[in-house]
């Protein structure tokens with residue numbers, strides 16, 4: 001690792017180190033979170049008062065489509081994957097993921113997908129069909145311009161990266177755990193990463209099929225969704241939602257995993273009912289594939305179908321409620337320390353529960369017929385996506401930041417960030433329950449005066465403004481920490497899992513010695529005999545102790561490589577060609593093939609590789 005590829009910009013372009021890839025996922029995902037946040041703000045400015053003309057209807061449609069699509073695919077997913085990348089190998093005692101170059105490739109195609117989607121902005125052809133792009137609205141007849149093609153192609157290319165990533169983490173967690181780390185000794189975050197990897201692998205293929213059908217209908221005159229040709233546009237809804245509902249669990253289960261590691265740490269107690277928390281995660285994922293029709297209650301699939309899917313949806317409340325009770329039981333009687341990470345965890349328990357309850361409300365088809373496509377639903381899914389996913393991700397951010405950078409963030413600024421975002425979430429989205437129940441439709445650029453909606457909308461817009469403010473302490477904190485952050489040490493929170501046994505930030509090879517694990521929570525040994533304690537042990541016990549600073553034997557790590565990037569560039573060219581240039585597509589195919597072969601024949605270790 002001493003050659004020219006280990007420093008400078010080139011080292012980032014060719015890196016296969018999971019920690020660096022994590023940082024790149026995080027930075028890009030965070031930028032997309034800010035961009036999509038601004039889009040949300042613009043939407044709220046338009047809706048601040050009735051009949052405003054700050055945005056015209058077309059631009060409004062484009063903005064909510066870009067907002068939703070970006071949040072889900074280019075902010076939520078990469079931020080989740082950033083945490084998988086940073087945390088999973090460290091928690092399981094591995095030196096990297098199973099397929100480091102595939103990991104780099106996943107990142108590059110995700111990045112190119114996002115950039116490709118946003119190329120539609122300067123060209124003024126943003127997609128405008130909503131984040132679920134229903135047919136026949138999105139067929140060439142009703143959406144003639146290239147806008148929807150940007151949506152389809154961007155999600156196709158980034159989906160390749162998601163599937164590759166799901167495979168990578170599935171194999172990593174199944175095969176690369178340290179000796180002794182049985183399934184029932186895995187930290188909860190790793191457990192949820194395992195489940196979510198399986199979800200990604202199962203959920204993305206139907207969506208990919210749907211996107212390819214849509215691409216063919218739009219560009220090659222096929223009739224996969226064309227009612228006039230005897231096909232059924234509702235097929236798109238099935239393909240989308242059989243992916244779309246598991247997708248929301250892809251976004252929420254990692255957050256559940258994060259708080260399941262953080263709450264015990266800051267309660268100084270082991271997780272209450274570990275196996276139950278694990279299996280309720282498995283059950284949520286399993287049931288998550290059997291509820292997609294709750295997004296389609298108003299389509300008219302018939303009372304039996306609606307009733308069955310409504311019942312299945314209600315069932316999911318059981319494992320979800322179990323998790324919530326287990327978190328509360330973990331805190332109960334614990335020695336609580338409300339550091340920023342813990343505040344976000346507790347905030348998640350409170351606000352996710354509100355979103356969960358409104359979710360159960362529209363799992364009843366007759367109730368949903370009133371609520372669907374109103375702001376009630378917008379309130380619901382922002383409570384789960386912000387109160388669940390975003391809070392969970394911030395919880396993890398404050399928790400693992402010292403490990404990733406070696407610096408401690410400022411507590412006061414962190415707490416200000418939490419309280420402002422907690423306030424903003426409730427002020428923005430709680431009133432939407434009321435505007436929704438009063439009948440205000442979502443995805444509509446304005447509303448008439450005198451319908452009783454004015455005050456609720458004004459409050460929502462004020463809340464959105466507080467959201468913007470909430471980022472001030474965060475950015476300030478990052479800046480301050482960068483300038484003069486306190487050193488973090490090995491284990492600033494007295495946490496119990498393997499990532500806290502090594503220096504912060506970890507060396508590129510992670511573990512100087514692969515640890516042996518003989519129990520859950522290896523750094524807390526509440527049951528260890530006092531005489532078996534040894535000098536230098538972390539809080540309570542014996543193995544695995546702090547990692548040596550230097551590896552006792554040479555460590556062989558995979559070489560950096562630019563072929564994953566070349567392969568991704570080839571796929572980007574093919575994607576751009578998909579807008580209408582066969583020549584470019586064929587050229588992209590050529591670059592892809594070259595990248596693929598060169599990658600396949602490049603030795604991953606040792607001399608000879610660049």
Ligand code: HEM
Nearest residue numbers: 037040041043064068071076130131385442443444464467
């Ligand atoms: C800064 C905070 C946010 C604000 C002010 C905001 C605001 C909004 C508003 C007003 C809508 C409804 C637009 C309409 O139906 O006409 C909306 C839709 C949506 N939002 Fe957000 N949002 C925020 C954060 C998020 C986050 C963090 C996520 C996901 C992680 C998210 C995901 C979505 C999705 C999926 C839609 C549906 C888009 C569609 O209808 O196609 N939002 N947002």
Ligand SMILES: [Cu+2]
Nearest residue numbers: 245292294295
């Ligand atoms: Cu759903």
